[in-house]
Every structure is written in structure tokens, then in C-alpha cells.
Amino acid sequence: MEIFDYDKVLLLPRKCRVTSRSECDASVELGGRSFRIPVVPANMKTVVNEQICLWLARNGYFYVMHRFDLDNVKFVRQMKAEGVYASISLGVKPADYETVDRLAAEGLVPEYVTIDIAHGHADTVKNMIAHLKEKLPATFVIAGNVGTPEAIIDLENWGADATKVGIGPGKVCITRMKTGFGTGGWQLSAMKWCARVATKPIIADGGIREHGDIAKSIRFGATMVMIGSMLAGHEESPGQTVDEGGKLYKEYYGSASDFNKGEYKHVEGKRILEPVKGKLADTLREMEEDVQSSISYSGGRKLMDIRKVNYVILGGDNAGEHLLM
Numbered sequence: 001m002e003i004f005d006y007d008k009v010l011l012l013p014r015k016c017r018v019t020s021r022s023e024c025d026a027s028v029e030l031g032g033r034s035f036r037i038p039v040v041p042a043n044m045k046t047v048v049n050e051q052i053c054l055w056l057a058r059n060g061y062f063y064v065m066h067r068f069d070l071d072n073v074k075f076v077r078q079m080k081a082e083g084v085y086a087s088i089s090l091g092v093k094p095a096d097y098e099t100v101d102r103l104a105a106e107g108l109v110p111e112y113v114t115i116d117i118a119h120g121h122a123d124t125v126k127n128m129i130a131h132l133k134e135k136l137p138a139t140f141v142i143a144g145n146v147g148t149p150e151a152i153i154d155l156e157n158w159g160a161d162a163t164k165v166g167i168g169p170g171k172v173c174i175t176r177m178k179t180g181f182g183t184g185g186w187q188l189s190a191m192k193w194c195a196r197v198a199t200k201p202i203i204a205d206g207g208i209r210e211h212g213d214i215a216k217s218i219r220f221g222a223t224m225v226m227i228g229s230m231l232a233g234h235e236e237s238p239g240q241t242v243d244e245g246g247k248l249y250k251e252y253y254g255s256a257s258d259f260n261k262g263e264y265k266h267v268e269g270k271r272i273l274e275p276v277k278g279k280l281a282d283t284l285r286e287m288e289e290d291v292q293s294s295i296s297y298s299g300g301r302k303l304m305d306i307r308k309v310n311y312v313i314l315g316g317d318n319a320g321e322h323l324l325m
């Protein structure tokens with residue numbers, strides 16, 4: 001198997017078919033809705049909050065609200081009152097089952113639920129998918145996180161409508177160091193490996209460091225990418241602002257860090273400071289323009305045309321050109 005990550009791959013251009021990048025359509029479909037770009041901000045406390053999620057939904061973006069110190073039922077109710085779709089995260093504990101039961105009892109049906117646990121290839125996830133499908137059958141269920149084809153096959157067979165791939169490639173992840181496991185350092189080839197068996201959409205989660213990594217994820221089978229660090233650190237981001245030597249930073253911490261958990265137990269995440277980088281809306285607009293450019297280099301007009309291009313691997317044992325036959 002080829003092992004590579006985002007920084008070791010470049011996509012090869014094909015003859016241009018547009019006269020302006022604005023002709024390229026960066027939108028993507030997930031769960032029956034169309035979104036402007038194949039990007040979703042990570043469901044983390046220092047990346048999204050209620051206001052940001054509402055803004056994202058109103059402006060044509062996909063969002064997944066985090067699940068920490070939050071009344072999910074109240075959140076769904078508020079989003080419905082605003083006339084936008086509701087997209088929440090759940091774990092697999094008794095309180096999460098209670099949330100599903102309360103939503104069902106009130107007739108509040110979130111359009112999307114993401115089951116979001118560290119080791120998503122587990123019977124706990126199988127049981128939660130079954131519960132969701134029984135109580136909220138119209139909800140689109142995303143399940144993760146996983147990093148192998150076996151896990152993708154199981155999650156899909158258990159009823160997940162989409163899966164999320166990425167164990168430890170995130171900027172504030174320390175899973176790799178703490179446990180010796182994960183897809184950190186080879187996330188892009190893990191995506192390729194998983195996509196070979198997937199019959200439903202995959203969200204590539206973690207490790208995106210450049211806008212061009214979005215196109216690379218699509219090329220290797222992602223439908224959407226989840227981004228934390230690059231979408232944290234904005235003026236409106238929820239993390240605390242820190243002034244260091246006159247330069248402004250925003251905190252960004254892992255969901256499995258002691259900062260999120262409130263205790264040092266089974267810690268697999270850390271806290272860093274991200275330089276404050278302007279408005280989230282501007283970064284998302286630039287990402288859209290860059291994805292449009294990627295589509296134009298692929299010789300296409302729509303997002304999935306990126307899947308058709310060849311690529312090269314730079315340096316290392318797998319180096320070489322890879323042609324689609």
C-alpha cells in the first residue's frame with residue numbers, strides 16, 4: 001500500500017475547459033442538501049458555537065454543532081425556530097440516548113446527527129445508530145471516527161449514512177504519541193484506502209493545513225472535509241483571546257484535552273494558540289475561490305471532476321507518477 005500525506009502529493013492539471021474560475025461550481029451535496037463548499041468546521045468548542053452555526057446554515061455552509069456543555073434539544077429547537085437545518089453531535093453515553101428520546105418525544109427532528117467518538121469502530125456506535133434509526137428515521141447519520149476499510153464497511157452496514165475518517169491527524173491531537181495508533185502522518189492515503197470500499201460519503205477529518213488539501217481530499221475519495229485549526233482563531237471564534245507581546249491569539253484546544261474535559265483523564269488532545277486571522281467569512285470565501293481554481297486545474301467544471309486527475313508522489317519510497325487507467 002502507498003503511504004503518503006497531504007504535503008507529499010500534487011495533483012496533475014488537465015486541459016482547461018472554462019474561461020473563468022467563476023464558472024467552476026465548488027458546491028457539494030450531502031444528505032439531500034447542497035452546500036457552497038465541501039468544508040465543515042470541526043465540531044469543537046473553540047471552532048463553533050450557536051451563533052457561528054446559525055451564520056453557517058443561513059449562508060449555505062454545512063455545520064456540525066459540538067456536544068460539550070450544551071443542551072442539544074434546546075439547540076435543535078432554536079435552529080428550527082430560525083428556519084434553518086439542525087446538525088448536532090452525539091456521543092454514546094446514557095445522556096446521549098436521553099437526548100435522542102427527548103428529541104423524538106418533542107417531534108424535533110435534526111436533519112443531521114454526527115456520532116462523534118474517538119474510536120468509532122465500536123458496538124457502542126452500532127447501538128447508537130440503531131437507536132437513531134428507530135427514533136429519528138429521517139435524520140441523516142454521520143458516524144466516526146475511523147481509519148480502516150473494515151470500519152467503513154461495518155459502519156455502513158450498521159446504517160450510517162456517511163462516515164468520518166481520521167484518527168489522530170489533527171493539529172491538537174496527541175493520540176498518535178499517547179497510544180501509538182492512528183492515521184496521523186498518512187491521513188491522505190488512509191482516505192484513499194477507506195474510499196476504495198465506501199459506498200456512501202466520507203468526511204475527511206483532520207490534518208488539513210493548506211486550502212489545496214481540500215482538493216487533494218476530494219481526489220482521494222472525500223465528499224467533505226472537516227477542518228479545525230484553519231477555521232479556529234478568527235475574530236468571531238469562541239476560543240479565549242490571548243495577547244502575547246502585542247500580538248493577538250485565540251486558543252484552540254482538543255476535545256479530548258484536559259481544557260475541554262475539565263480533568264486530566266484519558267487525555268488525547270492539547271491546547272495551542274492560533275494567531276487571530278480576520279473574519280471567518282473571508283477565509284471561507286477564499287476557500288471557495290481556491291476550490292474553484294482547483295476544479296479549473298482538473299480540467300472540469302464541478303467539484304467531483306477533481307476525482308479524475310492523475311497525481312505525483314514527491315520523494316520517499318512511493319515517489320512517482322500515478323496515472324488513472
Ligand SMILES: NC(=O)C1=CN([C@@H]2O[C@H](COP(=O)(O)OP(=O)(O)OC[C@H]3O[C@@H](n4cnc5c(N)ncnc54)[C@H](OP(=O)(O)O)[C@@H]3O)[C@@H](O)[C@H]2O)C=CC1
Pocket residue numbers: 091092093116117118119124145166167168169173175206254255256266268
Ligand atoms: N479524531 C480523533 O483522533 C480523536 C477525536 N477525539 C474527540 O474528542 C472528543 C471526545 O471523544 P471521546 O473520549 O470518545 O468521547 P466521550 O468522552 O463521549 O466517550 C465516548 C465513549 O467512548 C469510550 N471511549 C473513548 N475512547 C475509547 C477507546 N479508545 N476505546 C474504547 N472506548 C472508548 C468512553 O469511555 P471511557 O472514556 O471510559 O473510555 C465513552 O464511553 C470527541 O469529539 C472525539 O471526536 C478524541 C480522541 C481522538
Ligand SMILES: Nc1nc2c(ncn2[C@@H]2O[C@H](COP(=O)(O)O)[C@@H](O)[C@H]2O)c(=O)[nH]1
Pocket residue numbers: 042043044145166167168169170171172173174175205206207208226227228229230253254255256257268269270
Ligand atoms: N486526537 C484528538 N483529535 C481531536 C481532538 N479534538 C479534536 N480532534 C480532531 O481533530 C480534528 C481537527 O483537526 P485539524 O487538523 O483541522 O485541527 C477534529 O475535527 C477532530 O476530529 C483531541 O482532543 N484529540
